[in-house]
Amino acid sequence: DTGVSQNPRHKITKRGQNVTFRCDPISEHNRLYWYRQTLGQGPEFLTYFQNEAQLEKSRLLSDRFSAERPKGSFSTLEIQRTEQGDSAMYLCASSLATAARIHEQYFGPGTRLTVT
């Protein structure tokens, strides 16, 4: 399967714990995006990378959230000191962007986080 993969698919954690999610994009894609989605809502932009550089970060992303893409391939999203309000589906997407055009995104299956 050459699509976007995310691990784990489900994570249950207690409030105050740290969690880390991983995303493996489609191999030739240079852009990688993280979104958060809650029930009944559309995906909410969190951050994106062009290769290994984090180019934009949402104001929604508090200091407890950090994302990395160390070698321009896979990415991790870490949430420190989780709160119940962090419970959501975390989606990763990748795309192949060129100077000339913006391409469609390919989404992974998501990681569902439940904070108890």
Next chain:
Amino acid sequence: SQQGEEDPQALSIQEGENATMNCSYKTSINNLQWYRQNSGRGLVHLILIRSNEREKHSGRLRVTLDTSKKSSSLLITASRAADTASYFCATVLSGTYKYIFGTGTRLKVLA
């Protein structure tokens, strides 16, 4: 906050009928994309229309874009039960590569 809003929020039709859903947005865009989400396959890209295009077709899908009204519509013709899903528009803001998704239309196609 989400820039796009889809209308209607929910739509229920019979198989074979056409489904139309609308998306409004607030700021200048580079392009607008439609995505489908169902529980089985996650979010899937359907069609992309650029800001200098007015209409685009792909199979049973027809998308229009009116930048003066900051709105887009997605028409699904001859709907099938398998079209049951949530449909989202996503705008790419001018000068950025940031995608802003709308709130979605939940479509139910009855067999």
